[in-house]
Amino acid sequence: MLPGARNDGHGITPRLQRGARARDLIYAKGRTADHAIILCQGTALRFNRLSDGRRKIHSVLLSGDPISPSMFFERSLPFSVEALTDCRFSVFDHAELRPVLESSPDLVLSLLQAFRDEENDAREHALDLALRTAQERVSHIMLGLMERVKLRHVIRDGRYPFPLRQQDIADFAGLSVAHVNRVIADLRKAKIVEISQGVLTVFNPESLRAIGEIQ
Amino acid sequence: MLPGARNDGHGITPRLQRGARARDLIYAKGRTADHAIILCQGTALRFNRLSDGRRKIHSVLLSGDPISPSMFFERSLPFSVEALTDCRFSVFDHAELRPVLESSPDLVLSLLQAFRDEENDAREHALDLALRTAQERVSHIMLGLMERVKLRHVIRDGRYPFPLRQQDIADFAGLSVAHVNRVIADLRKAKIVEISQGVLTVFNPESLRAIGEIQ
DNA sequence: CGCAGATTTGACAGCCATCAAGGTACGTGG
């Protein structure tokens, strides 16, 4: 199925299909936008940047993810979104969305559920940041992304597409690049995982889960 | 207005009014519950506990706050809730809630907005944990609570009701009690704030904001 | 080839955790 021919299963046709190159800004924090955006292809990052240049990545977006559930009824968001790889995404106008939402209770329900998932994610992430070590956080990030990538790709030989650079992992896990590098080096030396050319190879998933699995 | 006489402004009457003593568990993580709970009086904590006993506080609930927006349409939550002070709360049955929600679009909208606020809160909190120092986090927690308490109480002489113990602040900020104590001691020595008997006295709000205000 | 971006590594420092001990306030019971 071509991206241009897709809809969301609710009979809504996107007004626009658009693309972005890796590192392009898809949405700038606070910018007014009367539309919702859903990622169709590629990987993107939700993040905030502080005045001193430090960055916090809130989540990684994969194909099928909306930029944010809020964007279905809000005109601006409190974070930015940037393409990590080349992306394609669909744009849905608020004007066209509103009547559909108002007449479709189950669409509203999936919106509520999307919000619930986002909130649970954010809470779990905060728990990680507060209580887990660097090793645990990095492993947990890998495991979380692996789970989601599995739903979209056939995985062979434990090789997962993994487009995050070490700087991205650092900004996600609240660590310095140097330390993320050391953590990954340790995982590599222990023959648990290896990252190379945007591919995460998992040699020992049990050990990885033992370190990064929550609860 | 008596708590028992309150409703939420949408014409829904709570099925039950209930109370809890300080330190009582109001809701246990994962427990099935076919109702939503709204705090009417007192202060409560949303938290998770790890198997090793460590605790992460996700947020502080004040009067008027729902235990969680999810609870309006989910049967269980992924965290527990405990009374910090003596509390009163209202219980709304799902069975009675559902038809009201389905027939009232603006109620659903406020639910969506509540979710948006929760998510933004959680994200901002994660950013704090990832990028801020202990001083900044503790000050930020104080400022956030002060803002919300201002909406509910008349504040005189910079004296805010503040029921969190140092252990609670630690579990909220992802710090050890010992270090929270040192941070608070520094703030006291700098004549910025003082905590005593559940009252936070702010001597120098400008300095506090200079440390803990975000952006 | 040469450049830019990313990864890797080492030396060093600092923030904060851990552990331990003591202090204070307050209620309870003898």
Place this chain on the structure above:
DNA sequence: CCACGTACCTTGATGGCTGTCAAATCTGCG
């Protein structure tokens, strides 16, 4: 009235995890 227990706050000593800074290496690409 005092002894005692409990909960919470306070403080010091020590160490470790992780940040900072800097430089070298690697990689892809024009």
